[in-house]
Amino acid sequence: MAGNSAQPRVSVTSRVLDLFGAFDDDHRSLTLSALARRAGLPLATAHRLVAELVKHGALVRQNSGAYVVGRRMWNLGLLAPVETGLRQAAAPFLQDLYGATLATVHLAVRDDAVALYVERVSGHASVPVVSQVGSRLPLHTTGVGKVLLAHAPEDVRTRVLANLSRVTPYTVTQPGRLLTQLRRVLADGYATTSEEMSMGASSIAVPVREASGEVVAAVGFVVADLRRDRARLLSALQVAARGIGRNL
Numbered sequence: 001m002a003g004n005s006a007q008p009r010v011s012v013t014s015r016v017l018d019l020f021g022a023f024d025d026d027h028r029s030l031t032l033s034a035l036a037r038r039a040g041l042p043l044a045t046a047h048r049l050v051a052e053l054v055k056h057g058a059l060v061r062q063n064s065g066a067y068v069v070g071r072r073m074w075n076l077g078l079l080a081p082v083e084t085g086l087r088q089a090a091a092p093f094l095q096d097l098y099g100a101t102l103a104t105v106h107l108a109v110r111d112d113a114v115a116l117y118v119e120r121v122s123g124h125a126s127v128p129v130v131s132q133v134g135s136r137l138p139l140h141t142t143g144v145g146k147v148l149l150a151h152a153p154e155d156v157r158t159r160v161l162a163n164l165s166r167v168t169p170y171t172v173t174q175p176g177r178l179l180t181q182l183r184r185v186l187a188d189g190y191a192t193t194s195e196e197m198s199m200g201a202s203s204i205a206v207p208v209r210e211a212s213g214e215v216v217a218a219v220g221f222v223v224a225d226l227r228r229d230r231a232r233l234l235s236a237l238q239v240a241a242r243g244i245g246r247n248l
Contacts, residue, residue: 089247143205
């Protein structure tokens, strides 16, 4: 048929999603040329689409000329049913955990092969914490991540084990060693890390199960040292996880 081409036409929606996909934890602010390059779009196309997104508040142009994701997209993201219901169910328990320990509390879910942090209550102690709400961190480097990885489908574990990046000198990058740890997580019901995501920080985490028994999230603490308070922190997390599960 006249006018047809061998290549399918790329929709405007796909191009817009490619633009948003250009942002990640390491690229939170991008120039127009960087946006176009990372999205695989011609500069003129990116310029036109970005102008529309800025107009509607989906992107924001900073004084430097670079672009960041706008609050409108953040507000839409909060409407996602799983994260919204989970955050609401978990909120009082996360506050109780923080109130009892003054330690940083994390709530995370698995987003394919990474841990997506959906809530965080910051502690007073000067412990280095790299995560933020919305952060995506490797599953093998954090307590919540190891819990989620231990309960992930086999194909996800296989992909993660094949790509164990090193973040600190203490990050576990040996597949056999990590598999042993994941078996312990399943047997013991909790995971721990020691300086595997950031120096000077340890973590402990437990699974959150819905009524069917399926693990839908992980909740954990980040502290300077687990050797003294591990039992107390673990007990508090287990109580909170059961409460969150009931609320779900």
